[in-house]
Structure formats: C-alpha cells, structure tokens
Amino acid sequence: xxxxxxxxxxxxxxxxxxxxxxxxxxxxxxxxxxxxxxxxxxxxxxxxxxxxxxxxxxxxxxxxxxxxxxxxxxxxxxxxxxxxxxxxxxxxxxxxxxxxxxxxxxxxxxxxxxxxxxxxxxxxxxxxxxxxxxxxxxxxxxxxxxxxxxxxxxxxxxxxxxxxxxxxxxxxxxxxxxxxxxxxxxxxxxxxxxxxxxxxxxxxxxxxxxxxxxxxxxxxxxxxxxxxxxxxxxxxxxxxxxxxxxxxxxxxxxxxxxxxxxxxxxxxxxxxxxxxxxxxxxxxxxxxxxxxxxxxxxxxxx
Numbered sequence: 001x002x003x004x005x006x007x008x009x010x011x012x013x014x015x016x017x018x019x020x021x022x023x024x025x026x027x028x029x030x031x032x033x034x035x036x037x038x039x040x041x042x043x044x045x046x047x048x049x050x051x052x053x054x055x056x057x058x059x060x061x062x063x064x065x066x067x068x069x070x071x072x073x074x075x076x077x078x079x080x081x082x083x084x085x086x087x088x089x090x091x092x093x094x095x096x097x098x099x100x101x102x103x104x105x106x107x108x109x110x111x112x113x114x115x116x117x118x119x120x121x122x123x124x125x126x127x128x129x130x131x132x133x134x135x136x137x138x139x140x141x142x143x144x145x146x147x148x149x150x151x152x153x154x155x156x157x158x159x160x161x162x163x164x165x166x167x168x169x170x171x172x173x174x175x176x177x178x179x180x181x182x183x184x185x186x187x188x189x190x191x192x193x194x195x196x197x198x199x200x201x202x203x204x205x206x207x208x209x210x211x212x213x214x215x216x217x218x219x220x221x222x223x224x225x226x227x228x229x230x231x232x233x234x235x236x237x238x239x240x241x242x243x244x245x246x247x248x249x250x251x252x253x254x255x256x257x258x259x260x261x262x263x264x265x266x267x268x269x270x271x272x273x274x275x276x277x278x279x280x281x282x283x284x285x286x287x288x289x290x291x292x293x294x295x296x297x298x299x300x301x302x
Contacts, residue, residue, distance in 0.1 A: 026041050026042060026043040026047075027041070027042055027043065027044070027047030027048060027051065028040070028041045029041075029051045029054075029055070031055065031058075033058045033062070033168065033171060033191040033192070034062060034065065034066060034164075034167060034168055034171065034191070034192070035066075035068065036168065036191070036192045037190075037192075038058070038190055038191045038192070039188075039189075039190045040054055040175070040179075040187065040188070040189050040190070041187065041188040041190075042179070042184055042186060042187040042188070043186060044183075044184055044186075046182075050179060050182050050184060053178060053182070054175050054178060054179060057174060057175055057178050058171060058175065058191070061089060061167075061170075061171045061174060062171075064087055064089055064090050065090075065093070065163050065167040065170075065171070067162060067164065073086060073087060073090050074090070074161060074162075074163060077153055077155070077161065078113065078160040078161060081154060081155050081156075081157060081159070082152060082153065082154040082155070083152065083153045083154075084151065084152050085151065085152075086150075086152070086153050089170075089174065090153075091148065091150060091153075092170075093163060093166060093167065093170045093264065094110075094146075094148050094153070094163075095148075096166065096170070096262075096264050096265065096268065097110050097143070097163065097166055097268060098143065098148070100166070100265070100268040100269060100272060101143050101144070103269075103272075103285065103288050103289060104269070104272040104273075104275075104285055106143070106144075106246055106247070107245070107246070107272040107273075107275040107276070108165065108166075108268050108269075108271055108272035109141060109142075109143045109246040110143055110146075110161045110162055110163055110165070110166075111140065111141050111142055111143045111145070111146060111155075111159055111160070111161055111246075112141055112162065112244045112246050113160035113161055113162040114137040114140040114141070114158065114159065114160050115134065115137040115138060115140075115141065115244050115246075116162065116244060117137070117160070118133045118134060118136075118137045119134075119244075138246075139158075140156070140158040140159045140160070141246045142156075142159075143161075145159065146159065146161070165227075165243075165267065165268055165271035165272075166264055166267050166268040166271070167264075167267075168191045168192040168193050168263075168267055169191070169192075169193040169195075169223065169225055169262070169263035169264040169265070169266055169267025169268070170263070170264035170267070171191050172189045172190075172191045172193055172194075172195045172223065172263035172264075173195065173223075173262055173263050173264050175189050175191070175195075176189055176195050176197060176263075179197075180197070184197075184198075185197070185198040185199075186198030186199055186200055188200065188206045189263075191263075193223060193224065193225040193226075193263045193266060193267045194208060194219075194223065194224045194225075194263075195222075195223040195224075195263045196208060196219040196220060196221070196222060196223070196224075197220075197221055198220065198221070199220065200218070200219075200220065204218045204220075205218035205219050205220035206218065206219050206220070207219075208224060210224075210226075210257055210295065210296055211226075211255070212296075212298070219259075221261065222259050222260070222261060223259060223260055223261065223262060223263035223265075223266045224257060224258075224259050224263075224266060224295065225257070225258055225259075225260075225263060225266035225267040225269070225270040226255065226256065226257040226258075226270055226296075227243065227255070227256050227267075227270040227271045227273075227274050228243075228254070228255040228256075228274070229243050229252065229254050229255075229274045243271060243274045243275065245275050252277070252278070252299060254273075254274050254297065254298060254299050254300065255296070255297075255298040255300070256270045256273045256274055256282065256294070256296065256297055256298075257270060257294075257295040257296040257297075258270040258273065258286070258292055258293070258294060258295060259292065259293055259295050260289075260291050260292035260293075261291050262291070265289070265291070265292060266292060269285075269286070269289065269292055272285070273285060273286075273294070273297070278299060279294075279297040279299065282294055282297050
C-alpha cells in the first residue's frame with residue numbers, strides 16, 4: 001500500500017501553514033518534493049536558473065530518501081539490511097535523527113517502518129492489523145540497534161527505516177544551503193515544512209499564518225514544521241493515524257507546530273511531540289533544545 005503523502009502534507013501546508021507568495025516581482029516555482037506539493041519563492045535576477053538548480057537538488061535527494069523509488073538509498077538499505085558507502089546526506093540525516101531520538105527518549109524512531117508496513121498491508125485488505133502481527137513488528141523497532149558508519153549502515157534482520165518524519169525538512173535545509181551558496185539571501189522554501197530566510201516581503205520577513213490564527217506572523221531565518229497525529233490515516237476504517245508510537249501507546253490527538261533554525265530539526269521534533277502526554281511535556285522536551293521552540297500545541301478531545 002502506497003501512503004498518500006500529498007494528502008498529509010497539503011494538510012500541513014493549507015491547514016497549518018499558509019505562506020504568502022511574497023512580492024509581486026518574486027519568482028515562484030511550484031512542484032513536487034517527496035510526493036508532496038512544494039514551492040520556492042525568491043526575488044533574484046537569476047531566479048529561474050537558480051531554481052532549476054534547486055529542483056535538481058531536490059531530485060538528487062529524493063534518490064536518497066524516497067520510500068517509493070526502488071533505487072533510492074533508503075530502499076536499498078531496507079531491502080538488503082546493509083548499505084555500503086552511504087551518501088554524506090544520508091549519514092547527516094541519520095545523525096540528526098539519532099539526536100532527536102535521544103532528546104525525545106525514543107519517541108522519534110525511524111525504525112517504526114515494519115509496524116507501518118503491517119498496518120498498511122492490513123488496511124489495503126480492508127482489515128485491522130492482527131495483534132500478533134503488530135507484536136512481531138514491534139520486536140524490530142529500535143533505532144539504537146541500527147549501526148551507522150561512514151563506510152556502512154547495517155540493521156538487524158527484519159528492521160527497516162523511514163525518514164518521512166524528517167526528510168522533508170532536511171531537504172529544505174539542503175536547498176537553502178544551495179541557494180545561499182549562489183548568493184540568494186531572501187527566499188521562502190516550502191517542501192511540506194517551511195523555511196523562511198532573509199527579509200522577505202517589505203523587509204520585515206516572510207508572512208506565514210498558522211492554522212486558527214487570523215493574522216500572519218513575520219518569519220526571518222527560521223523554519224516551521226507542523227505535524228498532526230491523525231493528519232493522515234493509514235487505516236481510515238479503524239482510525240489509525242500515520243504517526244506511530246514505538247512503544248505501542250495510543251497517541252493523543254494533537255497538532256504540533258515547532259520552529260527552529262533547521263527545518264530538519266523542526267520536522268523531527270514536531271513528529272515526536274505528537275506522542276507526548278500533553279503540552280507541558282512537549283515544553284519539557286523542547287527545554288533541552290535551545291535552537292527550537294513550540295509555536296502551537298493543540299490537543300483535540302477524543
């Protein structure tokens with residue numbers, strides 16, 4: 001079963017984060033990144049050529065992180081259990097994932113992929129996953145069991161990874177680095193997570209509105225990521241959301257928005273904080289991360 005990532009990410013973009021297109025003279029590219037709607041907005045005399053380079057970078061990174069390309073690095077790793085000579089970007093993303101894994105006491109765990117697969121396969125048959133199948137899948141969870149080095153990544157038999165809770169933000173960071181290297185100072189990058197750099201429209205930053213807030217806030221040099229426990233359902237009939245607790249607890253219904261200097265960090269943290277017990281615990285977790293802050297925590301009564 002292929003999960004409809006666009007559905008979740010359009011939820012994040014439209015319902016949680018909607019950004020103004022910027023000045024009328026700005027160049028705007030709209031396309032797809034990791035299966036989701038994406039856009040880049042900038043005002044630069046070579047904007048079109050620079051954006052073409054950014055598009056090429058997105059495509060290159062999809063070749064590392066996509067779960068829907070058989071030739072991607074993450075798919076090769078999941079298929080074979082090992083990956084020799086991994087790319088620097090995969091190693092860098094895994095290092096960030098391991099940092100957030102530690103900060104959140106394992107709530108953010110890319111090794112939940114076997115659990116997701118069991119639930120998705122059952123849903124494709126119109127059934128709920130069986131308890132024994134879920135229990136078996138949980139035995140493979142444990143990001144701390146994944147062995148990572150510059151020469152090789154290897155996992156225990158039966159393990160598999162998903163970087164869907166961090167890769168969109170990570171890609172936004174890499175696109176921002178490429179654009180900065182080409183002299184771009186003012187740009188809004190939206191790969192499902194938003195990264196607003198420079199002075200933006202009118203010199204006061206980029207106007208970004210969080211869902212439920214009437215007025216936009218101005219953002220400069222900061223990334224925003226939003227996750228919702230049930231933003232997408234793996235199993236619509238049985239109400240199973242796409243954010244899975246590695247410890248098997250039932251997540252509360254939340255919508256979390258985190259900002260940070262890094263979109264990858266904000267992305268991973270917003271995912272993990274959907275699995276806390278409430279806003280107080282979310283703030284306790286973020287007290288350990290100086291460069292990140294909680295922008296919104298909405299808990300929906302069940």
